[in-house]
Amino acid sequence: MITKKTHNLSDCDFNSGEVILINKPYKWTSFKVVSFIRRLINVKKVGHAGTLDPFAEGLLIVCTGKKTKDISQFQNLMKTYEGIITLGKTTASMDLETEIIQERPYEHITASDLENTKRKFLGEIEQIPPMYSAAKKKGVRLYELARKGKTVQREPKKIFIHDFKIIKVDLPNVHFEISCSKGTYIRVIANDFGESLGCGAVLSHLKRTRIGNFTINDALKVDDFKKLMSRELVLEKQ
Secondary structure, three states: OEOOOOOOOOOOOOOOOOEEEEEEOOOOOHHHHHHHHHHHHOOOOEEEOOOOOOOOEEEEEEEEHHHHHHHHHHHOOOEEEEEEEEEOEEEOOOEOOOOEEEEOOOOOOOHHHHHHHHHHHOEEEEEOOOOOOOOEEOOEEHHHHHHOOOOOOOOOEEEEEEEEEEEEEEOOEEEEEEEEOOOOOHHHHHHHHHHHHOOOEEEEEEEEEEEOOEEHHHOEEHHHHHHHHHHHHHHHHO
């Protein structure tokens, strides 16, 4: 496994298979990270275990070579996210990637309101995938339809919220940490949280900090991985 503690890649075999912990940058797509690594290591089989929206940052598990067969195992692991829910605003994308379409008062919301509402989201719940998502309807990505102003019916899916902590409240911002099952849209949690409070809400920041036992503290920034690869090429030429 290649992590922040990896100092050289001399023992790595990307074709046979390696697992790389990457700290995905803000505004990068998960696909861009995979393409970036594929070019650096010059191996065709590269994939990631769990998409992060461009708006989000944080831990992304990237598998190469034969390790791509393990992707589904990583996808099934519990995920932990930290972020900020901003009350009083709603958008079509449920985050700040699209324009604000409605604003409502939030000043009356109390700490008790937040705690009581939070409890509604614990355990097994149903969640409808957002239109601005990579989920497909009849083979077409939902976000492609959304960008054309179209809305289609989506079937609710069962997810599991293991833990939902409110870390800090600085209205309109609510800082949180959520641990959840695969397939959970944190944007939808933010939106539904705001609707339950009656004031609306958007997800204004998101960072994935853990996947199973893998943490963001061990993840390499993309530039750090590039430096490791450049150093390895220099050593090979010596």
